[in-house]
Amino acid sequence: MPMASVTERGLVGASDRPVAELGAQEPMDNSVLGLWVWLSAEALFFASLIGVYFLLHTDTNHGLTPQTAFDLPLTFVGTIILLSSSMTMALGYNQMRRGNVVGLRRWLVATAFLGLAFLAFQAKEFTGFYSRGLTLSSSPFGSSFFTLTGFHGLHVLFGVFWLLSLLAYTYKPTFMQEAKTKVQVLGLYWHFVDVVWVVIFTFVYLMGKVG
Amino acid sequence: MASISGTANLPRTGEATAYRGLMAWLTVVDHKRIGQLYLMSGLLFFLVGGVEAFIMRLQLMHPNGHVVSAAVFNELFTMHGTTMIFLAVMPLSIGFINAIVPLQIGARDVAFPRLNALSFWLFLGGGLLLNSSWFLGGTPNAGWFNYTPISGAQFSPGLGVDFYDIGLQIAGIGTLISGINFLVTIVNMRAPGMTWFRLPMFTWTTFVTMILVLFAFPPLTVNLFLQTFERLFHAEYFNVAAGGSPLLWANLFWIFGHPEVYILILPAFGIISEVIPTFSRKPLFGYVSMVLATLAIGFLSFMVWVHHMFTLGYGPWVNSIFALTSMLIAVPTGVKVFNWLSTMWGGQLRFTTAMLWAVGFLFTFVLGGMSGVMLAVAPADLQLNNSYFVVAHFHYVLIGGSLFALLAGLYYWFPKITGRMLNERLGRWNFWLMFIGFNVTFFPMHFLGLEGMPRRIFTYSPGFGFTFWNEVATFGVFILASGVLLLVMNVVRSVAAGERASADPWDARGLEWSISSPAPAYNFAKIPLVRGYDPLWVEKMHGDGRMIPAPQAPGAHHGPLGMVHMPKPTIVPLLVALTLVAAGYGFIFNQLWLEVLALLLLGVALHRSMFEVDPGEYVRVRPEDEEAMSAHG
Ligand code: HEM
Ligand SMILES: [Cu+2]
Numbered sequence A: 001m002p003m004a005s006v007t008e009r010g011l012v013g014a015s016d017r018p019v020a021e022l023g024a025q026e027p028m029d030n031s032v033l034g035l036w037v038w039l040s041a042e043a044l045f046f047a048s049l050i051g052v053y054f055l056l057h058t059d060t061n062h063g064l065t066p067q068t069a070f071d072l073p074l075t076f077v078g079t080i081i082l083l084s085s086s087m088t089m090a091l092g093y094n095q096m097r098r099g100n101v102v103g104l105r106r107w108l109v110a111t112a113f114l115g116l117a118f119l120a121f122q123a124k125e126f127t128g129f130y131s132r133g134l135t136l137s138s139s140p141f142g143s144s145f146f147t148l149t150g151f152h153g154l155h156v157l158f159g160v161f162w163l164l165s166l167l168a169y170t171y172k173p174t175f176m177q178e179a180k181t182k183v184q185v186l187g188l189y190w191h192f193v194d195v196v197w198v199v200i201f202t203f204v205y206l207m208g209k210v211g
Numbered sequence B: 001m002a003s004i005s006g007t008a009n010l011p012r013t014g015e016a017t018a019y020r021g022l023m024a025w026l027t028v029v030d031h032k033r034i035g036q037l038y039l040m041s042g043l044l045f046f047l048v049g050g051v052e053a054f055i056m057r058l059q060l061m062h063p064n065g066h067v068v069s070a071a072v073f074n075e076l077f078t079m080h081g082t083t084m085i086f087l088a089v090m091p092l093s094i095g096f097i098n099a100i101v102p103l104q105i106g107a108r109d110v111a112f113p114r115l116n117a118l119s120f121w122l123f124l125g126g127g128l129l130l131n132s133s134w135f136l137g138g139t140p141n142a143g144w145f146n147y148t149p150i151s152g153a154q155f156s157p158g159l160g161v162d163f164y165d166i167g168l169q170i171a172g173i174g175t176l177i178s179g180i181n182f183l184v185t186i187v188n189m190r191a192p193g194m195t196w197f198r199l200p201m202f203t204w205t206t207f208v209t210m211i212l213v214l215f216a217f218p219p220l221t222v223n224l225f226l227q228t229f230e231r232l233f234h235a236e237y238f239n240v241a242a243g244g245s246p247l248l249w250a251n252l253f254w255i256f257g258h259p260e261v262y263i264l265i266l267p268a269f270g271i272i273s274e275v276i277p278t279f280s281r282k283p284l285f286g287y288v289s290m291v292l293a294t295l296a297i298g299f300l301s302f303m304v305w306v307h308h309m310f311t312l313g314y315g316p317w318v319n320s321i322f323a324l325t326s327m328l329i330a331v332p333t334g335v336k337v338f339n340w341l342s343t344m345w346g347g348q349l350r351f352t353t354a355m356l357w358a359v360g361f362l363f364t365f366v367l368g369g370m371s372g373v374m375l376a377v378a379p380a381d382l383q384l385n386n387s388y389f390v391v392a393h394f395h396y397v398l399i400g401g402s403l404f405a406l407l408a409g410l411y412y413w414f415p416k417i418t419g420r421m422l423n424e425r426l427g428r429w430n431f432w433l434m435f436i437g438f439n440v441t442f443f444p445m446h447f448l449g450l451e452g453m454p455r456r457i458f459t460y461s462p463g464f465g466f467t468f469w470n471e472v473a474t475f476g477v478f479i480l481a482s483g484v485l486l487l488v489m490n491v492v493r494s495v496a497a498g499e500r501a502s503a504d505p506w507d508a509r510g511l512e513w514s515i516s517s518p519a520p521a522y523n524f525a526k527i528p529l530v531r532g533y534d535p536l537w538v539e540k541m542h543g544d545g546r547m548i549p550a551p552q553a554p555g556a557h558h559g560p561l562g563m564v565h566m567p568k569p570t571i572v573p574l575l576v577a578l579t580l581v582a583a584g585y586g587f588i589f590n591q592l593w594l595e596v597l598a599l600l601l602l603g604v605a606l607h608r609s610m611f612e613v614d615p616g617e618y619v620r621v622r623p624e625d626e627e628a629m630s631a632h633g
Helices: A019-025 A030-056 A072-097 A101-131 A138-167 A175-210 B001-006 B022-026 B029-059 B070-104 B113-132 B160-188 B201-233 B244-282 B287-300 B315-344 B354-376 B378-383 B388-418 B425-449 B467-499 B535-543 B572-588 B594-609 B625-626
Strands: B563-565 B619-620
Touching: A030 A138, A030 B160, A030 B201, A030 B244, A072 A101, A072 A175, A101 A138, A101 A175, A101 B244, A138 A175, A138 B201, A138 B594, A138 B619, A175 B619, B022 B029, B022 B619, B029 B070, B029 B113, B029 B388, B029 B467, B029 B535, B070 B113, B070 B244, B070 B388, B113 B160, B113 B572, B160 B201, B160 B572, B201 B244, B201 B287, B244 B287, B244 B315, B244 B354, B244 B388, B287 B315, B315 B378, B354 B378, B354 B388, B354 B425, B388 B425, B425 B467, B619 B625
Parallel strands: none
Antiparallel strands: B563 B619
């Protein structure tokens, strides 16, 4: 094999490595790497929204303020629900690893259900705010609050859509051969959306209540 | 599209077979054809933006001009800037990136071919939506950076700004997806031996550009959403009277906007770094410092955004810090310029048209960089801001920098992309007319700026003393425009009847020149083994001038003999993009049924295609592509 060590800048080196190693240049599956890259853009997206919220949340237009508006117990329950959905997602991944498609389906349904429950709590919270006069257009606080939490809610909704879509797909006969990255990628997304919520809950709700 | 399907009809047995004619374009997934689509659309939008500029220069040629009204003038400069930046220069860069980067790293396609098609259709859809505003009652008119409050509902009550917000949003999502795609492609799809420090410079600059895309576009996305919500749903973010902050828009915009100008220039740097070594017959001087400089520029580009807002009153401390970081960028940029000069030093120079553009780039880009550093001096900028000096600066970097480099790339890679050569004689005329025309047009703008002529005024009085240089500038535009016409002629003629290109017409150095022109559908009959930096040159010096096939990793998947497995064409990306564009129109015209219908269809399309594993299809390898590779290996 003409792996001659050629001597110009940097010519020896990697080409002299064994072939097996050369072929092993693909350390992470394309879709998993792609998802990580996408999530880093998503992180910047939410960081910008959180920045906007921090800039504007003190401008309340004589309406509700973070202290007077937030109903912590209600949001806390929603938070617990969303966090437990991360657990059910992980359990689903485990079932998939064991080759148990029925178990996977069960946990996908549970995760989607918890996601929807979180959204129900958020809807209840939002309608409460609206009835008390805090709306998307009532003040910069309201606008920036609803954009931040609303976009997060949309991400949860998209996640639920993804879960159910994948659930339907598990009935394809060849599913288990492709299952690993498909479930892994969805899991990453779902955990990411949860982590974003933890940040929102801490910095918007808890710190908002403290003042 | 007739001209390009001419290319498609070249004898290529190594062609994916599913569709022919128009359908082949609508279902395209091949990165090379997507590259062609980007280049063609970019060129078309460039002509549209050019016409807009031409009308503005006619209006400004004499004092008290009345070619267009003040209102139309506002629309012209807004659409000109937006079109040139988002719909011309960026797509032209992405076009070359698509056409060339997979070839340079020895890959058969990008990591996500279908997402690649989606990127293109979103860009085209967003661009067409934006430009449809000319006919649909309301063109954006608040400038390309669309500052609040002038872009708010109070001062821009029409639909124009909505077209801006939603058009750019759709095109921007496409760009973001491109970013993800090429980052994964460059990390994961390099041929064996193509280590990080053997990556061609164009691939390196693409990599850093895409990181900038990834981090710069989300703030823009957020900004556009905020403005959309403010204008359509009466949210309050920017309105001072309601407690909002107009500076919020400005900051988010420039946090995106300055990295954006480096998204426009870094691929250009990459092209120059390919062209100069080839036509100097020398390896790129200071490769490692080039890589480090690119990384440094990428990093610094996020630290300078306030230099666009020196006059917004952040005070001497903030301004000083951002003045310093801005000037700092000149250091890695200078490193690059000296490396290019050193590459040429003592080389066997060949002044082909591509090389002329590259050398022209060196000259004009340095001038643009110098006016940039002058603007970065905050106290000076208090005078220069919003004057024609700024206009001169950014045209020197954007035309004299990005565009000249893109044209260098066009003359250089056209044979690889179409299989035909551009005419060199026309090319020389094209270069000299545009180069001279450009300088005659834009150099006087430095003087106009220093004399106090504000940018974006639609006319001026004879007594202001602006007349002479404005006449000179408009005179220059005629030279520049005749150069552009020659360019268009050259491209059209060569696509149809240009001289056939050999695989390696320039005696060049990179992997893309080791395969036939145009490249077959599968790019490489066998994945090549990269034995050094400038892989083809290594084989020319130390091998038989052809690439050696990489040894197959044990356990590698084998298809039928003499066949290559390639992605299968599909129309789904186009349909997905269409649903988003339709939803965009729904929001602009406040048609709830259209929004709901479009988003439902989007859901269906996603559900149907999200998990589908591309079955792919086999393409037969042409014997000549086998022979283009070394036999042993
Ligand atoms: C040495 C590097 C550079 C420095 C120090 C620099 C500095 C500046 C400064 C201070 C401004 C703001 C002027 C004002 O509005 O008062 C500016 C504007 C601008 N620069 Fe640069 N620049 C540099 C390179 C570039 C490059 C490479 C590009 C793009 C290819 C670029 C594109 C622009 C654009 C488009 C604007 C105008 C934005 C607008 O107001 O419409 N600059 N530059
Ligand atoms: Cu800047």
